[in-house]
Amino acid sequence: MATAAKGVVLLDFWVSPFGQRCRIALAEKGVEYEYKEENLWDKSPLLLKANPVHKKIPVLIHEGNPICESLVIVQYIDEVWSNNPLLPSDPYERAQARFWADFVDKKIYECGTRLWKLKGEAQEEARKDMIEILKLLEGELGDKKYFGGETFGFVDVAFVPFSAWFYSYETCGNFSVEKECPKLVAWAKRCMERESVSKSLHDPHKVHEFVGHLKKMYGVE
Amino acid sequence: MVSGGEVKLFGMWASPAVRRVEWALKLKGIKYEYVEEDISNKSGALVQYNPINKQVPVLLHNGKPIVESLVILEYIDEVWKHHPILPKDPYERAMARFWAAYSEDKCRDAVRRVFFAEGGERAKAIECLEETLRALDGELEGKEFFGGENIGFSDLVLGWMAFWLGVSEEVASFEVLDPKKFPWFTSWIDNFLQVPAIKENLPPRDKTVAFFHGYRRLHLAAPNC
Numbered sequence: 002m003a004t005a006a007k008g009v010v011l012l013d014f015w016v017s018p019f020g021q022r023c024r025i026a027l028a029e030k031g032v033e034y035e036y037k038e039e040n041l042w043d044k045s046p047l048l049l050k051a052n053p054v055h056k057k058i059p060v061l062i063h064e065g066n067p068i069c070e071s072l073v074i075v076q077y078i079d080e081v082w083s084n085n086p087l088l089p090s091d092p093y094e095r096a097q098a099r100f101w102a103d104f105v106d107k108k109i110y111e112c113g114t115r116l117w118k119l120k121g122e123a124q125e126e127a128r129k130d131m132i133e134i135l136k137l138l139e140g141e142l143g144d145k146k147y148f149g150g151e152t153f154g155f156v157d158v159a160f161v162p163f164s165a166w167f168y169s170y171e172t173c174g175n176f177s178v179e180k181e182c183p184k185l186v187a188w189a190k191r192c193m194e195r196e197s198v199s200k201s202l203h204d205p206h207k208v209h210e211f212v213g214h215l216k217k218m219y220g221v222e
Numbered sequence: 223m224v225s226g227g228e229v230k231l232f233g234m235w236a237s238p239a240v241r242r243v244e245w246a247l248k249l250k251g252i253k254y255e256y257v258e259e260d261i262s263n264k265s266g267a268l269v270q271y272n273p274i275n276k277q278v279p280v281l282l283h284n285g286k287p288i289v290e291s292l293v294i295l296e297y298i299d300e301v302w303k304h305h306p307i308l309p310k311d312p313y314e315r316a317m318a319r320f321w322a323a324y325s326e327d328k329c330r331d332a333v334r335r336v337f338f339a340e341g342g343e344r345a346k347a348i349e350c351l352e353e354t355l356r357a358l359d360g361e362l363e364g365k366e367f368f369g370g371e372n373i374g375f376s377d378l379v380l381g382w383m384a385f386w387l388g389v390s391e392e393v394a395s396f397e398v399l400d401p402k403k404f405p406w407f408t409s410w411i412d413n414f415l416q417v418p419a420i421k422e423n424l425p426p427r428d429k430t431v432a433f434f435h436g437y438r439r440l441h442l443a444a445p446n447c
Contacts, residue, residue, distance in 0.1 A: 054324065054357050063313075066313050068313070068316045068320070069320055070319070070320055070323050072323075073316050073319040073320050073323060074316070076315075076316070076319065077312055077313070077315070077316040080312040080315065081312050092297055092300040092301050093283075093286055093288070093297070095296070095297070095300065096288045096293050096294070096296070096297040099290075099292075099293045099296065100288075100289060100290055100293050103290055103292075103293065104274070137274060
């Protein structure tokens, strides 16, 4: 590795919600790290060496060791830096947190992609699915301050980066997240009051502009 | 046998995700009650305990449900700390979780594609599957198990491949498990299936083959189901 054996490096891509999870977790723990922006259309030798299996960001490199997969990285960060724990201490509550983080992982990105990529009936189905997914998450949040209860936790970290995509989902799918899931919108606003989140997420209009570029690339209009 | 409250597992005999939970329970000697679910006619209990996915496995511990097999494995490891499944070191834990995610995100999909591929699609699907086997083979180099000298989290999660991949090969008439191409992976299959907790907890081969023949026929007849 070209980087120092000690220290923390994050290989990332500016708009990636998966990368943002790692940025938020590191910030919550107050860990200093070197951020390296990757060009996904021209991946660096470092990235290809650090993640030979998937060749994807994010990758956290700690003391020369690469860790891949965003939720694996967040759990690693939580275990190495034990201040401000992201996962609760009770095993049952930890299982609930892992379930919901896994739910976000399996559902949101895939459905979101269908929303901007597809048209007609398929897009309409994606819209219905997205609303259902968001409502389920809102049900889990309930009247809590965060998914983690009083404390900002694992599920919050896993889900909040996607809040910057709500505007894009709404626009592509022709619905209103605020109307369908007002508690989620309120939750996202509360999360944005945390510096770890506000400094990691991008303006929703910038995200939507990025989606516009993707659409052009895939020939979607 | 260790106790630690009432443990119930809702499962389905042919399901690999259910077996991996059973393997963990057996390895730790945890006493549990097994409830066979008819997935074509899901019981009220299953819907009550897993309303989001309505799937097995569901672990009920002192009446509280835990769902998703990987989540269940980590829960079991945290509650019953003897005979640990995950290593202590955070980096090694991250590697174990990485390969578990690889099993669920890549391997399952790759096998599924070959299983249901017809005609021209098959060759490409087999190529993808072989790519995953190559990655696994590389990771196993010099090791008896993914967990090192003993089976661990990644072995339990990837363990479905030791049995159900062979079943898939037979049902869908393809062959990928070549010891010349994947020497470490094919050795691992032998090692894994020799572990008593695993060996004594596999579904009957013929019955499983028959089940997946039916499953494949059903899906090919109505692909959107």
